[in-house]
Amino acid sequence: MSGRTLQINERKVWILETGKGAPLLYFHGFADVHSVKESWMPFHEKLAQHAQVIAPAHPGCAQTDENKDIDIIEDVVFHYLEVFDALKLTQFDLVGSCVGGWIAAEIAARHPEKIRKLVLIGATGLFVEGALIGDVFMMAQPEYGSSYASLREMLFSSANQPNALEMFPDGKGELEDEVRRYQMLRFGSRIGFKPPYFYNRSLKNRLHRITSPALVVWGEKDAFVPRSHGETYAKLISGAEELKVISDAGHSVHVEKPDEIAKLVLDFLAE
Numbered sequence: 001m002s003g004r005t006l007q008i009n010e011r012k013v014w015i016l017e018t019g020k021g022a023p024l025l026y027f028h029g030f031a032d033v034h035s036v037k038e039s040w041m042p043f044h045e046k047l048a049q050h051a052q053v054i055a056p057a058h059p060g061c062a063q064t065d066e067n068k069d070i071d072i073i074e075d076v077v078f079h080y081l082e083v084f085d086a087l088k089l090t091q092f093d094l095v096g097s098c099v100g101g102w103i104a105a106e107i108a109a110r111h112p113e114k115i116r117k118l119v120l121i122g123a124t125g126l127f128v129e130g131a132l133i134g135d136v137f138m139m140a141q142p143e144y145g146s147s148y149a150s151l152r153e154m155l156f157s158s159a160n161q162p163n164a165l166e167m168f169p170d171g172k173g174e175l176e177d178e179v180r181r182y183q184m185l186r187f188g189s190r191i192g193f194k195p196p197y198f199y200n201r202s203l204k205n206r207l208h209r210i211t212s213p214a215l216v217v218w219g220e221k222d223a224f225v226p227r228s229h230g231e232t233y234a235k236l237i238s239g240a241e242e243l244k245v246i247s248d249a250g251h252s253v254h255v256e257k258p259d260e261i262a263k264l265v266l267d268f269l270a271e
Contacts (some may be wrong), residue, residue: 002016002017002018003015003016003017003063004017005063006083006086006087008079008082008083008086009082011059011064011065011067012063012064012065013056013057013059013064013065013083013086014034014056014057014062014063014064015054015055015056015057015087016033016034016039016040016053016054016055016057017052017053017054017055018040018044018045018048018052018053019047019048019049019050019051019052019053020051020052021050021051021052022051022052022092022093022116022269023051023052023054023089023092023093024047024051024052024053024054024092024093024094024095024269025054025055025056025089025092025093025094025095026044026047026053026054026055026095026096026097026100027055027056027058027094027095027096027097027099027100027101027103027104028055028057028058028061028097028098028099028100029096029097029098029099029100029101029121029122029252030098030099030136030155030184030185030188030252031098031155031156031163031164031167031168031251031252031255032097032098032100032252032255033055034055034057034058034061034062034180034184035061035062035180035181035183035184036167036168036177036180036181036184037167037177037180038062038176038180040053041255041258042258042259042262043254043255043258043261043262046258046259046262046263046266047095047262047265047266050266050269050270051093051266051269054087056080056083058076058099058100058103058184058187059076059079059187060183060186060187060190061180061183061184061187062180062183066186067079070190070191071190071191072191073102073103073106073125073191073200074106075191076103076106076191077103077106077107077110080103080107081107081111084114089114090114091113091114091115091116092114092115092116093115093116093117093118093119093269094107094108094115094117094118094119095118095119095121095265096119096120096121096123097121097122097123097252097254098121098122098123098124098224098225098251098252099124099187099188099191099192099198100123101120101121101122101123101124101125102123102124102125102198102200102203104118104119104120104123105118105120105123105125105203105207105210105233106125106200106203108209108210108212108214109203109206109207109209109210110206110209112209112210112211112212113211115210115212116212117212117213117214117215117268117269118210118212118213118214118215118237119214119215119216119217119265119268119269120214120215120216120217120230120233121217121218121253121254121261122217122218122219122222122224122225122230122251122252122253123216123225123229123230123233124192124197124198124199124225124229125198125199125200125203125229126199126200126203126204126229126232126233127196127199127200127201127204128226128228128229128232131226131228131229132196132197132226133196133197133198133199133224133225133226133229134154134197134223134224134225135195135197136151136154136155136185136188136197136224137185137188137189137193137197139151139153139154140181140185142170146170146171147170148168148169148170149170151168152164152165152168153223154223154224154251155168155223155224155250155251155252156250156251156252156255156256157219157221157248157249157250157256158221158250161250161256163252163255163256164252167255168181198225204232204236207233207236207237208236208237208238210237210238210239211238211239212239213239213240213241213268213271214233214234214237214239214240214241215240215241215244215264215265215268216230216233216234216237216240216241216243216244217230217243217244217246217253217254217261217264217265218230218243218244218245218246218253219245219246219249219250219251219252219253219256220245220246220247220248220249221248221249221250222250222251222253223250223251224250224251225251227243227245230243230245231243241268244264246260246261
């Protein structure tokens with residue numbers, strides 16, 4: 001594992017880096033590096049065969065210090081602008097999954113000149129009438145004191161999917177993984193704990209500002225973010241391809257089908 005700490009405004013930001021090539025920023029979601037796992041997963045390792053993958057942990061996640069000034073998504077955008085400055089990155093590919101996809105879309109809408117190509121995987125962030133994002137905070141409470149089946153059902157194609165059972169086991173898992181899961185939920189609550197959860201009503205009307213080519217990927221069985229959100233992203237981002245729906249996969253499609261999603265992303269970035 002290759003990680004380092006940036007000092008930004010007297011706060012630590014934990015960064016993982018791997019691979020060589022053009023810079024690719026990766027923003028994580030709930031079932032991911034930094035939010036459950038300490039280090040890279042197969043999807044990220046595939047990307048790193050063709051790019052320099054840089055994955056910062058969100059404020060308060062993993063070894064990144066909590067930022068108590070963060071109350072809304074705009075605060076997260078400014079946090080990451082300072083991260084880009086510290087990394088001396090002026091233009092890069094940006095890939096975001098879940099909440100990380102929301103952050104990526106917000107940055108691309110505000111600063112399109114920074115983004116060479118944009119990839120959104122099961123991104124939250126939009127308000128779509130009649131298609132609300134699920135209540136992950138409720139599902140994160142164990143049923144009958146120990147079962148996380150409902151949370152696995154929300155984040156994966158089924159509660160018994162092998163990756164789901166490994167990352168969100170019933171009872172108590174590895175202590176470090178448990179801490180990271182709690183940290184990610186705490187970060188998510190800062191920007192997304194306002195029913196109907198994880199949205200910025202203004203974002204939809206700003207997507208036209210994104211000028212980079214974009215790829216939007218969704219799991220066919222996503223029970224957290226309805227497919228209509230992916231369709232809306234693909235429709236309103238002018239440079240987006242048609243929505244790519246991955247069969248037999250849930251919200252954490254990059255975890256369930258890492259080879260397929262990595263190939264899809266890398267082919268898009270190489271075009």
